[in-house]
Each structure stands twice: as C-alpha cells, then as structure tokens.
Amino acid sequence: MLLDMPRGMLARNGIRLPLTLGHEAAGTVIAGTTLAPGTAVVLYGAWGCGTCRSCLAGRDNYCATPAQPPGLGSPGGLAEYLVADERYLLPIGDLDPVLAAPLADAALTPYHAIALVRQELTEGSTALVVGVGGLGHLAVQILRALTPAEVIAVDTEPAARELAMTMGAHRTSATVTDRADVIIDFVGTQETLDAAAAVVRSAGHIVIVGIGRGALSVGYDSPARGVSVSTTYWGTRPELREVIELAQARRITTSVENFTMDEAVAAYGRLRERRLTGRAVVVPHR
Ligand SMILES: [Zn+2]
Known part of the structure; x- marks a missing residue:
C-alpha cells in the first residue's frame, strides 16, 4: 500500500x-x-x-x-x-x-480485533473472516484456538480458501453471504462492508481491519438491531506477548x-x- x-x-x-x-x-x-x-x-x-x-x-x-x-x-x-x-x-x-x-502485525492485528469481540463468540456462534491473506490466515487460527465459534473464511481466490481450510476454517465461501454474529473484515472495501452490514445478526459485531477505504453508515435502522461497528489499529504490547505464547505453544503458525x-x-x-x-x-x- x-x-x-x-x-x-x-x-x-x-x-x-x-x-x-x-x-x-x-x-x-x-x-x-x-x-x-x-x-x-x-x-x-x-x-x-x-x-x-x-x-x-x-x-x-x-x-x-x-x-x-x-x-x-x-x-x-x-x-x-x-x-x-x-x-x-x-x-x-x-x-x-x-x-x-x-x-x-499479521498475527497481532487479528488477535487485537478478535479480543474485542471474543466474549460474544460462544458455543453456537458464527464468525466470518473476510479476506484470507497475511492477516486473515492467522485470524482463522486464532479464532479456532481461542473460541468455540464456527469459522467461515471468505475470499475470492481459491488458493486463499484452500489455505483457510488448512488453517482450520470450518467452511469457506467466495462471497460474504452467510449470516454471522461477528464479521472481521480484513478487506474493508465498500463492497465487503456493505455485504457485512447485510449479513450481520442482531446484537452482532462488525470489526473493520482492512484498509480498503470503504465506509459504513450506521444508524438506528441499519445494520440490524444492537449491532456494533468497530475499527481497530494494530494491537497492544501485552497482546503481542500473548501472540508469542500462542506461537510457542504451536497453537498458531x-x-x-x-x-x-x-x-x-x-x-x-x-x-x-x-x-x-x-x-x-x-x-x-x-
Ligand atoms: Zn503515547
């Protein structure tokens, strides 16, 4: 960039x-x-x-x-x-x-984004990882290591979807179409953000990480009821220590x-x- x-x-x-x-x-x-x-x-x-x-x-x-x-x-x-x-x-x-x-960065940034919404990712919840590049492939692993959520990885590239399956995703998709409680958008274009707003469940969360320069309009009627939208930037020093520990325990690679x-x-x-x-x-x- x-x-x-x-x-x-x-x-x-x-x-x-x-x-x-x-x-x-x-x-x-x-x-x-x-x-x-x-x-x-x-x-x-x-x-x-x-x-x-x-x-x-x-x-x-x-x-x-x-x-x-x-x-x-x-x-x-x-x-x-x-x-x-x-x-x-x-x-x-x-x-x-x-x-x-x-x-x-590639692990710390998704770790920080997931930490924001981790308490919501309980048994039976669904998390969407949008974009399986350098950051997204680690997001899939961190979600699997720290939460019981179903993890769906979204990427237009077949090779990226394959990588996501190797990293532990339950399912993959080429487009943002599955309903989800948490959507972590590593792309952040207008297209992916609009799609996230359309599929997020009530009381869900959209976390914008990607620098795709899209913007969401958030009001009483849209997205769904009780939805929160956050942006994040990188991660904290204590979180990097936790990321290192996850890597040392071979829970992420x-x-x-x-x-x-x-x-x-x-x-x-x-x-x-x-x-x-x-x-x-x-x-x-x-
Ligand atoms: Zn300062």
Missing part, C-alpha cells in the same frame, strides 16, 4: 524518502541495556510516545501522539541492523525468527515464503499482484 501511495500523500503522512521498508521484524539483540546480546526478539511496531495514558497501559497502538512506526516512517526491518527502544523488543525464546516476524534480500523487490511485486499466499519474509542471512 505504501508503495502505491502518491508522493503528496506520503508527505502528508509524515513519511520522508528514502525509507527502509519492513514493519514486521525479528532478529537477535546485538547490544542493549536490559536485553542480553543474542536474545531473539520480535519487534513491536506501533511505536508511541511512551508517556501518555495509552502507552503506559501498553496500548501504544492508540497513543495520542504516535511516533512513526518502523518501515512506515522510521527505518524498518529490511536491513541487517535496526535501532529500537527496548520496550518494543519482545523475547521469543526458541521460536524461529523467520516464523516470528509476521507475528508483529505463520504460512511464510522466504526471500533473500536481493529478491525483496520481487516479493513486493508478488504481493501487489496478489500472487502470495500467507506472508513473505525476507531473510538477510542465516
């Missing part, structure tokens, strides 16, 4: 070029004050001011005056070295950094394809053409 942003919009978002991309990163500590050299860590990316009420509660993702995230304004992870505040480096133990890197640093540009090309399933991980050296 950043690659296709016009220069004017980049400037309005405070992003100056050149910029090292990579907002999901993992690696080992070279030097630190609290973390020992050699500690394997994953990088929390929703950098905040560190002093506001949100940051002090670990909710840096809702900081009142956020800092530029790595790879999205500050120098990112597509480099051999990266400088970060130690409170944003979470130890991963013996998890493979290649599999751990996508936890920083990331579907990744590895690329060398020289292949990174080609990997972005594949992403843009929607020819990636799961997440692309660039490995500088091992």
